[in-house]
Amino acid sequence: MQLTKKIKIYPTEEQVNVLWELSEKCRCIYNLALADRKNAWCNEQRSVGYIEQQNKLPEFKENNPEYKVVYSKVLQGVLKKLDANYKSFFALRKNGDMTARLPKFRSNKYFMTLCYNQSGYKINNTNIKFAHSVNKTSLDFEFNEILENVRQVEIYNDDPYKGRGDFYLSVTYDVFPKAYTDNGCYQAIDAGITKIVTCINLKGKIHEVKTPRPDKYWQKKMDSIKSKKDHCMKNSRKYLKLHKNYRVMETKKSNQLKDFQHKLSRKMVENTRANTIIVGDLKVKKMAQPKIINGEKQKKTKRIRSRNRSTQNQGYLSRFIEFLTYKAELRGKRVIRIDENYTSKECYLCGKRHDMPLGKRTMECDCGNVIDRDRNSAINIMVRFLSQNALWTGYLQFVDNLRQTGLPMRIRFLESDFQMK
Known part of the structure; x- marks a missing residue:
């Protein structure tokens, strides 16, 4: 059984720049893989799967050495996310949801989640360090507890648009539940x-x-802020302040x-x-x-x-x-x-x-x-x-x-x- 723990981190300015560099490379891989799938379907009426795109990664990195700064498992994680998005789209359509849409190309204004699956990170007590080759800046972060049996770690931003939110680690780890016995109750x-x-x-x-309704308290305030945002110029100082309060x-x-x-x-x-x-x-x-x-x-x-x-x-x-x-x-x-x-x-x-x-x-x-x-x-x-x-x-x-x-x-x-x- 696997559980996920959310841990807040506080990267320095140099570390944030490294994270954005890694995010940009992952975004380009995502868009290139999406374009490959669309072109294969439009030109050859052929579906491209995850395994085929993963097998092309080593050759792609040899022809484009600038992508070697990203750990290989992270790039594979990007392709897995694209494949999962396609599977979700087809599952929704199969269940009759005609409002489902195909995955779209990602803008450089958004921070891409970085997924380190099984390797690419090292945990030493309450410290975790991630592998990369952007520069000599070390991506190591402290947290307050000792984690064991870790399987996957993701770095993400809770407000990915321009990385305005806080950075978090999503840590997936193994736990061992007790055996089930039917006691007749x-x-x-x-x-x-x-x-x-x-x-x-x-x-x-x-x-x-009874269901608690904190949304009745917050929704009035949130609707008021949303109304004020509609009367502001987008990305102005007042707009950004209202957006922060809304978040x-x-x-x-x-x-x-x-x-x-x-x-x-x-x-x-x-x-x-x-x-x-x-x-x-x-x-x-x-x-x-x-x-x-x-x-x-x-x-x-x-x-x-x-x-x-x-x-x-x-x-x-x-x-x-x-x-x-x-x-x-x-x-x-x-x-x-x-x-x-x-x-x-x-x-x-x-x-x-x-x-x-x-x-x-x-x-x-x-x-x-x-x-x-x-x-x-x-x-x-x-x-x-x-x-x-x-x-x-x-x-x-x-x-x-x-x-x-x-x-x-x-x-x-x-x-x-x-x-x-």
């Missing part, structure tokens, strides 16, 4: 908008956590949401007896209304804009599931994702499917069941997991415990539905 989680998690276990106990607010908002998600995911993993956590396979990208539907541009009302912000700005629900997954694996637990289609719309008591827009928070069924939509979804996720894995005893226990907690429940699945795999 399960917990189902529904991730939502107003409540970030609604949990239920086999005993029928429900736990809910600071955006960073604080993002950090508050990320901090909350880290603390909540750790607390959930540590405080549950269940070694198996079931979550719905949430597709946050589809929750917001797109700008174009059936070729027509949609008018964004205040209600739609508010809903889109509530779905997309909540610290990214999919990121919270990733935090929960790796923290669970470190403690010998497992997070299982299952299809959650119609879990909020389908009554867990009788199975009837309702029309439940995001603004409707309570389900009222003809069978007499009145329940919060997130609780209904959590129960359906638990039932779906138990039925898919043929856990008939656990299902009967879950039904009985729900009755004891005061929630109506009847057995809707026959024993023949629980086929052993």
